[in-house]
Amino acid sequence: MSANNPTARKNHNPKIAMVLSILLAGLGQLYNRRYVKGIIFIILEVSFIVTLAEFINYGIWGIMTLGTLQGTDHSIFLLIYGLISIILIAFALTLYIANVRDAKKDAIRIRNGEKTPTFKEGVRNVWDTGFPYFFITPGLIMLAFIVILPLMFTVALAFTDYSQYTQPPRALLSWVGFDNFARLFFETGGAGNNIWQDTFISVFTWTIVWTLVATTLQISLGLFLALLVNDPRIKFKRLIRTILILPWAVPAFVTILVFAAMFNDRFGAINTDILALFNLSIPWLQDPFYTRIALIMIQTWLGFPFVFALFTGILQSISKDWYEAAEVDGASRFQKFRNITLPHVLFATAPLLIMQYAGNFNNFNIIYLFNEGGPAVRGQNAGGTDILISWVYDLTFELNQYSMAAAITIILGLIVTGFAIFQFRRTRAFKEEGNI
Known part of the structure; x- marks a missing residue:
């Protein structure tokens, strides 16, 4: 193509354009004779360096050292400055990569003799093709500082020694690596025990038991009641359904406080x-x-109305022809339930049921409002009914063990993320599935 195209410039080298763009954003565009675009990139880089270079330098120093002057440097502020600097650098690198790729792309066009759009045409093309991105970008920037920054801060704290004994600026924080995680899983104290390990095993075990038992009971009760109400021999179905959904209408925190008084x-x-x-x-x-x-019974009471309402709608959508065909084949009630009702219900509601398990795994309200995670347990720094999320709350606001709370939060986040990924995969599988 380039051999027959008189406008092709074989001596125009895309590598030179890339190198120039790497040296200074915009130089590659100037090499490609895209002067307006090149000047814009140069202005952006120079402005970034002039306005933010000092802050980024200070932030990187701060996150690496966490301060050097005790009583003067505030390690938490330095850590936050460093994380903000990392986000700013990420934004800058994104634009820098876009600048290099743009210079290379234009250089290849010039070498092949292809027509390069003018600045106005380029702006029009960017507006036409990138219209959604212009509206998404402000949201992404807010997301970076409102969601991603706190997550990064929590992860960073898990690798420090931040506790009530190292409160900045009275003391400086230090990076301790995976020591906090080691205290939860591996280390053993001098007396042959480790309060962190013992507490974590106890709380984690109860969290799993709580999640499985409480959620399974509320789902089972909701399914059982939905099957009863859906039976054609039952009269006054509307009244019965209204009564069974009433616990869902009362705010959960009110119900929990009432039960706390009753118990x-x-x-x-x-x-x-x-x-x-x-x-x-x-x-x-x-x-x-x-x-x-008591907590399991209360959660069963609080959770079954939603499951009941969910299953009631699903049961009403099952064709009666299936049951009639099963009766002709001589199927028993249990066989119809096992082969028709249960597969249909699980097929339609499995993602929501998985969310019920994930929600109870982090159900802070009932644990805290009923007895604040109590009663106390000897040899542990968590209450007898604390789950992971309520233990994190106690470590943060009562014991001031911030780094350990952050480490447990990471573990908690990984577990919940696993639930979410499993749910999304199941949801996709259901959408792709044809029939039961």
């Missing part, structure tokens, strides 16, 4: 009015075992 060991209605008839009194708020049972 109170001294004056609660459970002990004084119900169990007293059998000469029983259970320490609901003093014994971790009974407190956990």
Whole structure:
């Protein structure tokens, strides 16, 4: 093509354009005779260097050292400045890469003799093809500083020694690597135990048990009640459905506080009015075992109405012809439930049910409002009913163990992310699936 094209410039080298763009943004465009674009890139780079170079230099120094003068340097501020500098550098590198690629692309066009658009044509093309990006960009910038920056800060804290004994600016923070994670998983104290490891194992185990048992019970109860109400022999279905959905209408925090009063060991209605008839009194708020049972029952009460409403809608969409065909084949009630009802319900609601498990895994409200994660457990720095998220809250606002809280938050985030990825994969599988 270039051999037959008189406008082709074989001596125009794209590598030179790339090198010039790397040396200074815009030089490659000037080499390609795209003067307006080149001047814009030069202005952007020079402005970036003049206005932000000193801040970025200070931020990088701060995140590397976390300060050198005790009582003067504030390690937390230096850490934040450093993270902001990293985000700014990421934005700058993105534009720099775009500048280099643009210079190379134009140079190849010139060498092949292709027509290069004028500045006005380039602006029009960018506006036509990049219109969505112009509106997305402000949101992405806000996302970087509102969401990504706090996440980066949390991750960074997990690798420091930030605690009540190292409060800036009275003391300087230090990078400790994976020591915080090692304290949770591997280290053993001098007496043969490690309070962090023991507490983490206990809290993590209870979190898993809580998530599986409480969520499975609320799903099972919701399915059982939906099957009963959907039975054709049941009358007054609308009234029954309204009554069963009422717990969902009351704000959860109100219900939890009411149950906390009902389960109170001294004056609660459970002990004084119900169990007293059998000469029983259970320490609901003093014994971790009974407190956990109470929490599971309360969560089952709070969670089943949503599942009931969800399953009710799904059950009504199942064709009656399937059940009639199954009856002709001599299928029992259990066989119809196992082969028709259950597959159809799970097929339609599995992603939402997975979200129920993920939600209960991080269900802070019920744990904190019922008994603030208590009762206390000897040899641990978490309550007997604390789950990971409530333990993080205690470490942050009561014990001031910020770095350990950040480390646990990372572990918590990875687990929840695994739930989310599994859910998205299942959702995609359902969309691609044809029939049951």
